[in-house]
Amino acid sequence: MSYEFITIHTEADKVGVITLNRPKQLNALNAGLMVELGQALKDFDANEAIGCMVITGSEKAFAAGADIGAMATYSFADVYKNDYITRDWETIRSIRKPVIAAVSGFALGGGCELAMMCDFIIAADNAKFGQPEIKLGIIPGAGGTQRLPRAVGKSKAMDLALTGRMMDATEAERAGLVSRVVPLDKLMEETLGAALMICGYSQIAAMAAKESVNRAFEGTLADGVMFERRLFHALFATADQKEGMDAFVNKRPADFKHQ
Numbered sequence: 001m002s003y004e005f006i007t008i009h010t011e012a013d014k015v016g017v018i019t020l021n022r023p024k025q026l027n028a029l030n031a032g033l034m035v036e037l038g039q040a041l042k043d044f045d046a047n048e049a050i051g052c053m054v055i056t057g058s059e060k061a062f063a064a065g066a067d068i069g070a071m072a073t074y075s076f077a078d079v080y081k082n083d084y085i086t087r088d089w090e091t092i093r094s095i096r097k098p099v100i101a102a103v104s105g106f107a108l109g110g111g112c113e114l115a116m117m118c119d120f121i122i123a124a125d126n127a128k129f130g131q132p133e134i135k136l137g138i139i140p141g142a143g144g145t146q147r148l149p150r151a152v153g154k155s156k157a158m159d160l161a162l163t164g165r166m167m168d169a170t171e172a173e174r175a176g177l178v179s180r181v182v183p184l185d186k187l188m189e190e191t192l193g194a195a196l197m198i199c200g201y202s203q204i205a206a207m208a209a210k211e212s213v214n215r216a217f218e219g220t221l222a223d224g225v226m227f228e229r230r231l232f233h234a235l236f237a238t239a240d241q242k243e244g245m246d247a248f249v250n251k252r253p254a255d256f257k258h259q
């Protein structure tokens with residue numbers, strides 16, 4: 001399948017890499033891009049050989065937000081009744097294999113929200129995160145007011161959403177938004193290293209870990225712990241659990257078959 005607004009490739013036939021590709025617009029997220037991104041994610045997710053996905057942008061911008069030019073003339077009826085903007089932003093939530101955001105440059109507005117929808121964020125040292133929607137007379141609309149406080153706490157989320165300021169990669173790491181910061185020229189090497197490491201484990205265990213960690217952000221602690229326990233027990237029904245533990249006991253590398 002050929003795409004207009006993204007490019008895709010695989011690494012070592014195991015990692016699906018999606019590059020947002022509207023460099024002149026700093027990867028502003030228009031409807032076409034979001035449709036293509038959703039399709040590429042779904043295709044990689046359905047591909048047995050793929051164990052992990054990476055979403056990245058350009059050096060200057062992961063994504064500078066939703067396309068303001070496209071949104072500028074929308075009416076309430078357009079966005080509510082016709083569901084413009086919202087359509088196609090939720091696809092990523094249905095993806096079951098791990099998705100890593102490799103962020104360099106601007107990750108603003110919908111760009112920051114897209115990165116936060118990924119399972120974790122690896123940032124280049126030039127990354128800048130923010131929710132500047134307040135400057136446009138709107139508020140974050142793709143989960144920013146919900147995911148950001150869960151990631152960085154109320155005070156910093158309020159600061160970012162109310163002032164519209166950007167935070168750099170160091171501050172983002174300190175606040176817990178990103179898992180690691182690496183030099184710009186090492187961003188893809190480091191991210192692909194993490195992705196390939198994940199691909200080396202049981203796909204079923206990785207999917208279960210993702211599902212269970214995500215559960216921590218829904219419901220109560222007791223419900224979450226019970227959910228984790230059910231998945232933990234269920235993994236003893238997999239061949240991969242037998243393989244992983246046998247490999248450890250016999251001091252050999254595990255060879256997971258994702259079964």
Ligand code: DAK
Pocket residue numbers: 024025026028029064065066067068069085086087089106108109110111132133136140141142
């Ligand atoms: N949309 C459209 N074009 C954009 C853009 C954007 N978000 N960001 C940058 N561009 C374009 C610029 O217009 C410029 O185009 P030309 O003038 O060259 O044609 C080109 O990219 C280069 O930008 P600059 O010349 O401005 O570059 P600078 O380095 O000077 O500044 C910047 C970079 C990132 C600081 C600046 O471009 C900027 O402030 N951009 C806007 C950032 C922003 O406000 N982002 C939030 C947008 S609102 C929802 C889903 C999503 C959303 C809402 C709801 N639902 C599911 C309901 C999301 C909303 C948003 O993201």
